[in-house]
Structure formats: structure tokens, C-alpha cells
Amino acid sequence: MxxxxxxxxxxxxxxxxxxxxxxxxxxxxxxxxxxxxxxxxxxxxxxxxxxxxxxxxxxxxxxxxxxxxxxxxxxxxxxxxxxxxxxxxxxxxxxxxxxxxxxxxxxxxxxxxxxxxxxxxxxxxxxxxxxxxxxxxxxxxxxxxxxxxxxxxxxxxxxxxxxxxxxxSSFVTPAELDAIVSVVGEARSFEMIKIPASAIGEDLEPTTEEISAYYYDNQTTYLDPEKMSIEYVELSVDDLAKHEVIAEADIRAQYDQEIAAFDSTPEVEIAHILIEDGDGASDKLAELQSKLDAGEEFDALVENYSDDIGSKSSKGYLGLLTPGAFPEQFAPAVADLNEGQVSAVVKTDAGSHILKVVKKTIKNAPSFEDRKDAIKAQLARATAEEAYFEMLEELGDLTYSAEGLRTASTELGLTIKESEEFTRASGTGIASNKVVRDAAFNPVVVSEGQNSQAIEISADKAVVLRKKTHSPERIKALDEVKEQITALLREKMKQEKLQSLAEAFIADLKNGADTKEKADEAKYEYSAHDKVKRTDVTVDRSALRQVFAMPAVDGKSFKAEVDMSGGYLVTVLTEVVAGTRTDLPPQQLFGMTAQLKRENGQFENASYEADVVEKAEAKFN
Incomplete structure (x- = not known):
């Protein structure tokens, strides 16, 4: 299972x-x-x-x-x-x-x-x-x-x-395990040389012609999307409710209704001991009643006497006495009991119960002062909701074919607000809502300059908007992006020069130069590492990734790439030693075997499913 x-x-x-x-x-x-x-x-x-x-x-x-x-x-x-x-x-x-x-x-x-x-x-x-x-x-x-x-x-x-x-049913062969172990347990020896960005030794500055050429070759990179901003009026139940004046008498009347409907029935949590009907039930019940009458603790008797397996381990606790959740005989049996008191025998279809009141909570009606603010807010919102739907219709009438939003603002007491610029794809504030953006870019609004329809953006909020500003899609002028391009070209020139230094360094090594001597001569940082594993914590993680990404070849291999510090990192791989089972702790070997078996099983199951689906005969109606 x-x-x-x-x-x-x-x-x-x-x-x-x-x-x-x-x-x-x-x-x-x-x-x-x-x-x-x-x-x-x-x-x-x-x-x-x-x-x-x-x-x-x-x-x-x-x-x-x-x-x-x-x-x-x-x-x-x-x-x-x-x-x-x-x-x-x-x-x-x-x-x-x-x-x-x-x-x-x-x-x-x-x-x-x-x-x-x-x-x-x-x-x-x-x-x-x-x-x-x-x-x-x-x-x-x-x-x-x-x-x-x-x-x-x-x-x-x-x-x-x-x-x-x-x-x-999946399994792992010794050859499969050896193949994965040889890679996971592999050790590599290598040398690392860091060429700092300062090795360039000169200021780099692209020419005006280079900047201009880059700009015209990459103009689509500097496309400024269509944008607009809007003016809008917003009608919401929350705002209307803030201005509703609720009479004290109305609050008092609502409070009186609540008190009249208030259920003061105490909340009672109960526990029980159940004696199921059958041979010996009467004697067992009499013995239990006798011990309770003698003052023995109800909780202590539950485990020895109750036939309710589900509750006996928790001292017979059943929880809150909820109508419909328990036999109808329970409620009257505990109605007059206080906390800790035990009922008389209660008969149900399940057998004979003795109930205990574990906790009894008396519910007191809240005072007028306690409820006043909440009732006021409730009545204000109810009144505002009625006004909202009337005003929503009026808002539509006042803004339909109108020259602007001023009339609706004055008649309905709504503030004309303005948004920041936004695009079809994103915006902030009111324009973060896609429904609003879609309405704003509707040709009726953006091209014809008319008010939008009343847009309900939620169950209790609506807006009417109109265009404030609009900018069509365009390619930014060179002057707007010149600094950005200049910085990009400077970085590109720097990387090209550093790459040239790295390639020249590697060329010298391939021609027989000693790595450390060459690094010392150029004043580059040098380090050598012998038989390092993938899990080594003494070597920089990014350097390890580079080393173990290099192909294993006979003799030395070389790699150069940008260093995280902005310089260049040259790696010389000198030796690769395949891992063996003896290199790994037994627990790791066991985990690796289990993982490989699991992956084989997943692959085999995926292959089985693909084969079944491919051979299935499907007809569409």
C-alpha cells in the first residue's frame, strides 16, 4: 500500500x-x-x-x-x-x-x-x-x-x-554502477591562473563611429513599447461606505435584533464511557457506577471500562457537543451539569453511556458598546451597496459621449485621478489590472479620445477612464541610449583584450613554457591542486565547476573563461583519475545504487507508457 x-x-x-x-x-x-x-x-x-x-x-x-x-x-x-x-x-x-x-x-x-x-x-x-x-x-x-x-x-x-x-523490478548492473562511480568519484589535478582586469593597463573608449554602428545594427534592442497614461474616476462600495451617516437609532435597532436572536446555549465539551449491550453489560455498568459513586476519577476509569476504542486512549474525549453530531439523548443529559460533573446512564443504540462535562463555556451577549462600531460599519456598507448600483448606472450615463470626466466627478462626488504611464503588458496602481489596461488601449479610448464604458474591476468597484497621454511604439534615439551603448562596448573591449591575454598565455604553455614561471613573470595569481574531488570544499566552487566541465584527454587540456571578479580564469587540466567503488563510503555507494535503480525504473516506466500510447488506437468524435 x-x-x-x-x-x-x-x-x-x-x-x-x-x-x-x-x-x-x-x-x-x-x-x-x-x-x-x-x-x-x-x-x-x-x-x-x-x-x-x-x-x-x-x-x-x-x-x-x-x-x-x-x-x-x-x-x-x-x-x-x-x-x-x-x-x-x-x-x-x-x-x-x-x-x-x-x-x-x-x-x-x-x-x-x-x-x-x-x-x-x-x-x-x-x-x-x-x-x-x-x-x-x-x-x-x-x-x-x-x-x-x-x-x-x-x-x-x-x-x-x-x-x-x-x-x-528495475535493477542496476555492476557495469552501470562502475560507470557512474568512475565519474562521481573522479579526482582531477589542475593549475589555475587568474588574469585580473587591471592587466589590460589602458583606458578603453569606443569611438563615435563604433557607438553609432552598434546602435544601427541593434536598433530593435532599443524599442520603446507603446505607452499611455489615463485619467479616471473610481466608484467603490468601500469609499461610499466611509461617507454614509448611520443614525444611532438604526444601530440600536440592529443590535436589538442581534440580541433577540442571540443563542446563549452554553458550549459543552464532553467525554464518555461506553458500555456496549451484551452479556455481562449490566454487571459491568453497575460496577462502573459504583466506583464513580465512591469518588473514583472518571478519567482513570475510561481505559478499563469503555468499549469505545476510538476515544478510550484520550480519556473518552468526544469534543464539542454539536447538534446532529451525537445521539439526541446526549444534550438533555448534560444540560444542567457543570464542568467536571458526570451524568446518569444514557441509553442509545450503541449501548449505555456515562457522560462527563469536560468544559462548559457560558456565552454572554455582547454589550451595545462592544458591537456598536461593527454594526455601524455593517449598516454603512449595506447602504453603500444599494447606492453603488444606482450610482454605477448614473456613472455610465454621465460619461457616455461626454467630453471628459468632470461632469461625472461633480455630480457623483468622485475624484478624478491620474495613473503613471503603462504599457499593454504591465503597469502600476490601477493599471496593474489587465482589464483596465485592455480598456485603456481600446481604439475608442486611445485613438478616438472618448471615455471608456464603466468597467467593473471587482464585485464592488468600477472605473471610467480616458486617455491622458499616449506614446506610440518607437525606437529610442541614439542620444537616449548612447551612455548605455558606450558602457556595453567598453566591457566588450575589455573582455576581448583579456581573452587575447589568456589565449597568448595558453599558446606559450602549449609551446613548452612552465605554467608557474609564466604566471610569476606576468604577475598573475597562480595555484596548483592535486587530485581534487568534486566535493572538495577548499577550492572555489566556480573553479571546480570549470575544471570538471573540461573534457578528459591524454596530456594537458586548457580552458579560459571570464572570472566572476571581471578578469579571466585560465585552467590547465593535468591529470584525471577515475573513481572506484573503494573511493566511496558504503552509505554513499548504497544511496547511489538506490538512486540509479530509481532512475532506471522511472526511465523504463516512461518507455513502457510511451510504447502503450503509441500503439493505442484512438478515434475522435
Whole structure:
């Protein structure tokens, strides 16, 4: 089971984990995604149909996965159903082909495994126990019935079983292990020479002709995108609420309504000892009652007497006494008890219970002063919401075909605001909203100079905007980018001169010069390193990366590249010693073997899946 869980994917990973589904279910979002024709099929794979409902559900869930990622724009084109359908359908075809192949091979999943997987999912639990109502509620939120979910879960476990079997049967040959060890345990000897930027010894300055030539050869680099700024008026419920005057009498009336509806029933947390019906139950109950009457502690008696396995390890604790969550006999039995007191025997279908009040919280109605500000804000917002919709319509009327925003501003008491410049792709403030940018660059606004329509940018906020400034796309003038180009050319000239020095240094070494003597002569920094491993902590990490990226050849090899300090780094590789198993600690060798086996298994499983999909017969409707 653990192997299966580790390899879960598809419906099980997406639906059961329910990282984004549960909040939607709780907020009332149901199966609205099941639009389109409920029946029919979109494709058939090896005789198995993919229905419109399956595709609609998969598209919806893929969209929710993407929306759950940070920084995703909900209005992005790639999130539209029509753009998701194609890739999602291909995923469903792949999945269906794998299921068909597994079933044709005689692989199956037992009902016991499926049921246990469902029962173990915390998303379907209430107070630590599987809850059928929660199970049905969550499934309905994503368009499943228990039957269709169980069938889909069975298919996902089937795919996981195949993947687990392939990966479990994977192995590593001695030759494979030796090959990887020879690289991982490799040691290299090398010399390093640092040519500092100061070795150039002269000021570098590009000519006017060079600057001009670079500019004209790279003009598209200096493209300034189309920009504009806007004037706008903003209508929002929050702003309207700030100016609403709420009478004290109205606040008092609302408070009185709250007090009239206030539920002062105490909150009670309970524990119990359950004696199940059966032979000896009466004697056991009498013995328990006797010990309680004698003053023995309830908590101490739970473990020896309670038949409720789920709660006996926690002193019989059941939690908050919530209507509908416990037998109806519990509430009246503890109604008049105080904290720590124990009830008389309570009979239910489960047996005989003795209840203890663990904690009792008396709820006191809040005072008027405690609630005054909150009620005032609540009433102000309610009034503002009514005014908002009336003013929104009026805002549209006042700005339609108007010369500007002044009339609407005066009539509705709205401030005319201005934005910073923004492009079609990005902006700040109000222009950070894509809906606003799209409206601003609408030809009616940007070319004809008219006001936009009233744009609702959220459920309680709308804007009307008009062009303030507009700059078409253009190539920046040379004077605007001259300093930038000059700095770029200076750096390029510096690197070219340093590269020439490095190449000349390497040429001398190839002609027989001694590396250290040559470095000392040129006053370059020199260092030598003998049989260094990849994991050596005494050598600079960037230098190590360069050394171990060099090809292993007979004799010496050379490499020159820009140093992080701005100079040039010349590396002379003098010796490469392949690693052996004896070079590695047993734990590292074991981990390497396990990792190689896992990677082989993943590759083999990917190859198997690709082969199955390639051979599958898919027909589209």
C-alpha cells in the first residue's frame, strides 16, 4: 500500500488530496463546470470511451491546479477552456490507453485496497473518523458520485500499480554502477591562473563611429513599447461606505435584533464511557457506577471500562457537543451539569453511556458598546451597496459621449485621478489590472479620445477612464541610449583584450613554457591542486565547476573563461583519475545504487507508457 501511495497520481492525487476543492465546496461552488452536453463521447481509445463529462471535469480541475499557483492571472488566455481542452484531452487519452493496457494484461485492484484508500483519506474525515456525509459532499463538489469516484480511483491505482511494479523490478548492473562511480568519484589535478582586469593597463573608449554602428545594427534592442497614461474616476462600495451617516437609532435597532436572536446555549465539551449491550453489560455498568459513586476519577476509569476504542486512549474525549453530531439523548443529559460533573446512564443504540462535562463555556451577549462600531460599519456598507448600483448606472450615463470626466466627478462626488504611464503588458496602481489596461488601449479610448464604458474591476468597484497621454511604439534615439551603448562596448573591449591575454598565455604553455614561471613573470595569481574531488570544499566552487566541465584527454587540456571578479580564469587540466567503488563510503555507494535503480525504473516506466500510447488506437468524435 505504501508503494501505491508514493506513486499516486491523477484523480487520487488531485481529488482526494483536495488542496483546492474543499474550500470551493465549503463556499458553495458545485458542479457548474459540467457545462455542455452531458452525454456523448469526445474520443475512444482501444474501445474505451472518453465522455464529454470526463473532459469537462478534467479541464476544470486542470484550471484549478493552475489558478492555485502564485501570481497566476485568472484572465490569461491559456486558462480559457478552449485552450485547455486539447492538452487535457491528450492527457486523458494517455491515461485511458494505460488503463486499457493494464486490464488487457490481467492487472486489477481489489475492492479492499480501494476502500481502504478512501477510508484513510483525511479529507473525508470529521473528528478523526471517516464521515460519509463529508465524503459525498466533497465528491459532489467536483462532479463525482461515490460510484464514479470509486471507479476513477480504481483506474488510478491500477496505473500506479503498473508503475510500481516496473520500478520495483528495475535493477542496476555492476557495469552501470562502475560507470557512474568512475565519474562521481573522479579526482582531477589542475593549475589555475587568474588574469585580473587591471592587466589590460589602458583606458578603453569606443569611438563615435563604433557607438553609432552598434546602435544601427541593434536598433530593435532599443524599442520603446507603446505607452499611455489615463485619467479616471473610481466608484467603490468601500469609499461610499466611509461617507454614509448611520443614525444611532438604526444601530440600536440592529443590535436589538442581534440580541433577540442571540443563542446563549452554553458550549459543552464532553467525554464518555461506553458500555456496549451484551452479556455481562449490566454487571459491568453497575460496577462502573459504583466506583464513580465512591469518588473514583472518571478519567482513570475510561481505559478499563469503555468499549469505545476510538476515544478510550484520550480519556473518552468526544469534543464539542454539536447538534446532529451525537445521539439526541446526549444534550438533555448534560444540560444542567457543570464542568467536571458526570451524568446518569444514557441509553442509545450503541449501548449505555456515562457522560462527563469536560468544559462548559457560558456565552454572554455582547454589550451595545462592544458591537456598536461593527454594526455601524455593517449598516454603512449595506447602504453603500444599494447606492453603488444606482450610482454605477448614473456613472455610465454621465460619461457616455461626454467630453471628459468632470461632469461625472461633480455630480457623483468622485475624484478624478491620474495613473503613471503603462504599457499593454504591465503597469502600476490601477493599471496593474489587465482589464483596465485592455480598456485603456481600446481604439475608442486611445485613438478616438472618448471615455471608456464603466468597467467593473471587482464585485464592488468600477472605473471610467480616458486617455491622458499616449506614446506610440518607437525606437529610442541614439542620444537616449548612447551612455548605455558606450558602457556595453567598453566591457566588450575589455573582455576581448583579456581573452587575447589568456589565449597568448595558453599558446606559450602549449609551446613548452612552465605554467608557474609564466604566471610569476606576468604577475598573475597562480595555484596548483592535486587530485581534487568534486566535493572538495577548499577550492572555489566556480573553479571546480570549470575544471570538471573540461573534457578528459591524454596530456594537458586548457580552458579560459571570464572570472566572476571581471578578469579571466585560465585552467590547465593535468591529470584525471577515475573513481572506484573503494573511493566511496558504503552509505554513499548504497544511496547511489538506490538512486540509479530509481532512475532506471522511472526511465523504463516512461518507455513502457510511451510504447502503450503509441500503439493505442484512438478515434475522435
Amino acid at each position: 505504501q508503494v501505491i501511495r508514493d506513486n499516486m497520481k491523477g484523480t487520487l492525487a488531485v481529488v482526494v488530496v483536495l488542496m483546492f476543492v474543499v474550500p470551493m465546496v465549503l463556499s458553495g461552488i458545485g458542479t457548474s463546470f459540467l457545462g455542455g452536453p452531458a452525454g456523448g463521447k469526445v474520443a475512444t481509445v482501444d474501445g474505451r470511451a472518453i465522455s464529454n463529462n470526463e473532459l469537462a471535469r478534467a479541464v476544470y480541475m486542470q484550471k484549478q491546479r493552475l489558478l492555485s499557483q502564485e501570481g497566476v492571472d485568472p484572465s490569461a488566455d491559456y486558462l480559457k477552456d478552449e485552450n485547455l481542452r486539447g492538452p487535457v484531452l491528450q492527457q486523458l487519452i494517455r491515461r485511458t490507453a494505460l488503463i486499457a493496457s493494464a486490464e488487457d494484461s490481467g492487472v486489477g485492484v481489489s475492492d479492499t485496497t480501494i476502500n481502504k484508500t478512501i477510508l484513510d483519506q483525511q479529507s473525508f474525515h470529521t473528528d478523526g473518523k471517516f464521515d460519509k456525509q463529508a465524503y459525498r459532499r466533497v465528491l459532489s463538489g467536483v462532479g463525482y458520485t461515490p460510484a464514479t469516484f470509486k471507479a476513477s480511483l480504481s483506474e488510478d491505482l491500477l496505473i500506479s500499480q503498473i508503475a510500481s511494479g516496473i520500478q520495483a
